[in-house]
Amino acid sequence: MRTTLNIEDDVLAAAKELASRQHLPAGQLISRLLREAISGTQRAGQADGDEARAVAGFQPFAPQGVLIANAQIDALRDAEGV
DSSP, X not given: OOOOOOOOHHHHHHHHHHHHHXXXXXXXXXXXXXXXXXXXXXXXXXXTTOOOOOBTTBOOOOOOSOOOOHHHHHHHHHHHTO
């Protein structure tokens, strides 16, 4: 179903970044996230209190509610000359 929504720029950018990482259309990802939020469910492995799994031998930091896009990392690298 098509509809028009006003979504804040930072939220839309984060949703598009997550969708890209998961190889999903942004609309499908947003629908899934909204469905989870409305129903109060979480995906498997995302429950509170679960230990974060090591990724490539590294223990990830706990989420802080901010998604950093690869474009932001690239911009910082360019600014620092790295």
